[in-house]
Amino acid sequence: MIEVADIHKSFKSGDRWVEVLKGVSCQIPKGRFAFIVGPSGSGKSTLLYLMGALDLPTKGTISVENQDLTKMTEAEQNAYRRDRVGFIFQSFNLIKNLSAVQNVVVPFLPTGVTAEHRRKAADLLTAVGLGDRLDHHPWQLSGGEQQRIAIARALIKDPILVLADEPTGELDRKTGDEIYKILRKLQAERQTTLVVVTHDRRFIRPDDLVLEIEDGLLKSSEGSESEDDLTEARVG
């Protein structure tokens, strides 16, 4: 469902180019829980952002449900990011002076928020255990609660793909466990493909697909040898 083919990504640093991804190929089947792991600076976030069309590769292609992100027009990329992908970041990225419900419906602001959107936001907040916090503001909530709002926001448009960059990076162990419990539950219910960057391998389960990046290359991919699909993830 996500097909990454020989991705290279370089950034300009001063007057020279630094190659951060050096030819990464992998496939993530629809509905899978996939992790990107690897040392700091290895290119994990860069790869994740490319899957979300937040940036474009220097070379190579990324297709999501047979749509090549690198060949889309700018308007198509905007629509992809806006309507088809949900993003969850380490630092929650909530708007301080908006309530939980208002934060969750933020993705609808450009086109107009309806009562139906607000109802759906309340349902999602209830699903992540915040049914009694609908009108609370981020500053009245714990880190774990704020991240749960961010999860609800990421799901409000029923995305085909959810991308999370260290979603528990700022949370303690116990709260981190709770966040993964919620992510797993929602993912199982919705069959959304979920790609998560993490430093913490204890959240990984045997069935998950694990893409290990080292120094801009895919070092290994585990979880690909399942009986029904031997080609789920290839080291390329």
Ligand SMILES: Nc1ncnc2c1ncn2[C@@H]1O[C@H](COP(=O)(O)OP(=O)(O)OP(=O)(O)O)[C@@H](O)[C@H]1O
């Ligand atoms: N926009 C950018 N401009 C210049 N260099 C960048 C940019 N984004 C990332 N880099 C560089 O690319 C390399 C990989 O960055 P990336 O954020 O993908 O690493 P990471 O694996 O997510 O690391 P961490 O675990 O610390 O978050 C780093 O050396 C970083 O400095």
Ligand SMILES: [Mg+2]
């Ligand atoms: Mg990162």
